[in-house]
Amino acid sequence: MSISPSKVSTPRTQISGFVRARAPGRINLIGEHVDYQGGVVMPAAINRYVKAAAQANGRSEVRLSSSQSHGDLVVPLEHKTPFSGDKSWANYAFGVVAKYRDAGHPVTGFDVKFESNLPLGAGLSSSAALETATALVVEGMLGLELPQAERALLCQRAEHEWAGVPCGIMDQLAVNAGVAGHALKIDCSTLEIAPAPLPANLSAVVVDSKVKHALADGEYAKRRADCEAAAAFFDVEFLRDVTAGELDSAQIQLGERVYRRARHVISEMARVGEFAAALEAGDTAAAGLLMAASHSSLRDDYEVSCQELDTLVEIAGGLGAIGARMMGGGFGGSTVNLVETSAASRFAEDIVARYREETGAEVEALAVNLVGGASIENVE
Numbered sequence: 001m002s003i004s005p006s007k008v009s010t011p012r013t014q015i016s017g018f019v020r021a022r023a024p025g026r027i028n029l030i031g032e033h034v035d036y037q038g039g040v041v042m043p044a045a046i047n048r049y050v051k052a053a054a055q056a057n058g059r060s061e062v063r064l065s066s067s068q069s070h071g072d073l074v075v076p077l078e079h080k081t082p083f084s085g086d087k088s089w090a091n092y093a094f095g096v097v098a099k100y101r102d103a104g105h106p107v108t109g110f111d112v113k114f115e116s117n118l119p120l121g122a123g124l125s126s127s128a129a130l131e132t133a134t135a136l137v138v139e140g141m142l143g144l145e146l147p148q149a150e151r152a153l154l155c156q157r158a159e160h161e162w163a164g165v166p167c168g169i170m171d172q173l174a175v176n177a178g179v180a181g182h183a184l185k186i187d188c189s190t191l192e193i194a195p196a197p198l199p200a201n202l203s204a205v206v207v208d209s210k211v212k213h214a215l216a217d218g219e220y221a222k223r224r225a226d227c228e229a230a231a232a233f234f235d236v237e238f239l240r241d242v243t244a245g246e247l248d249s250a251q252i253q254l255g256e257r258v259y260r261r262a263r264h265v266i267s268e269m270a271r272v273g274e275f276a277a278a279l280e281a282g283d284t285a286a287a288g289l290l291m292a293a294s295h296s297s298l299r300d301d302y303e304v305s306c307q308e309l310d311t312l313v314e315i316a317g318g319l320g321a322i323g324a325r326m327m328g329g330g331f332g333g334s335t336v337n338l339v340e341t342s343a344a345s346r347f348a349e350d351i352v353a354r355y356r357e358e359t360g361a362e363v364e365a366l367a368v369n370l371v372g373g374a375s376i377e378n379v380e
């Protein structure tokens with residue numbers, strides 16, 4: 001498919017309009033692969049951002065470029081089909097523009113440039129950050145402010161329908177609703193958000209394994225399908241409405257694979273509640289054990305880990321992390337590690353060195369701060 005610039009420049013419909021916005025990435029402390037089954041998750045926005053600078057162009061087209069991608073695009077506003085190849089990144093950006101357009105908002109043409117210090121495809125949700133930064137510049141130019149949940153849902157739909165990724169709602173909500181120094185307890189069935197402070201003596205360190213195994217996307221869809229099969233067996237919309245006891249009594253009928261997939265989801269939902277209580281009580285040891293249990297469950301029951309992630313989690317334990325687990329869809333991406341704040345930068349250096357010693361491969365570790373959600377920086 002080719003996208004050509006519209007040949008005729010259209011009359012300037014807007015005199016001026018310059019908007020800058022930024023949207024953070026996110027980590028997830030616990031609650032993995034439960035968002036699409038209506039569970040509670042505990043992400044937090046982090047101090048790595050996608051930034052967007054947009055300028056009205058008075059034409060009926062959107063011109064997009066990104067410092068993280070080749071493939072600049074000129075797209076007619078009415079364009080309706082996803083991009084492929086080296087332009088596919090624009091599905092996350094123009095897809096959002098199209099969603100505002102389709103919702104009836106009078107979007108006019110603009111040029112937008114994205115810059116980012118958020119690693120792409122590392123499980124830190126650069127996709128939701130790119131979507132949300134786009135959403136905010138569109139809103140800024142329209143003089144519009146959608147409620148956060150509505151914006152998140154619109155971005156999620158763009159990711160589903162344009163990027164073809166059937167993601168849950170966690171990423172878009174976390175990116176929009178972050179609170180400095182806090183994780184967010186997000187109930188993915190009601191979209192209710194309750195900020196939960198991370199004790200000051202604790203910090204998060206992300207370790208990007210730098211691998212992404214090819215089976216990731218197909219396996220994600222299969223996990224969702226297994227969960228849906230289990231939910232259908234119990235005649236519920238989501239597995240959040242099934243207890244561990246009910247699940248165990250249906251083990252034979254469900255079959256071993258579906259049973260274990262559902263066991264991950266149901267046990268992970270329980271761990272989130274326990275983790276939040278442990279943090280609140282300042283019981284860091286208990287919080288760390290719950291992260292370890294989350295990783296084991298993702299590795300053994302959900303089977304979405306990989307050797308690299310397992311090795312990183314094992315090394316983290318040896319380096320004194322309070323808790324460590326794989327994060328995100330799996331088959332690569334990052335681990336999230338909870339460490340004493342005073343040891344965070346040392347831990348980040350040590351895990352890179354130790355991983356290199358053990359495997360000969362390079363990973364990247366980032367000590368991150370928990371920050372506020374996406375925002376418009378200025379409108380002129």
Ligand code: ADP
Nearest residue numbers: 066068069089116120121122123124125126127
């Ligand atoms: P994650 O969200 O964990 O980073 P995804 O695979 O969901 O991983 O999304 C990564 C994709 O998002 C990239 O491959 C690219 O298409 C797009 N993307 C994210 N940030 C940018 C950016 N700043 N510029 C261009 N594309 C980006």
Ligand code: MG
Nearest residue numbers: 125126127128
């Ligand atoms: Mg993503």
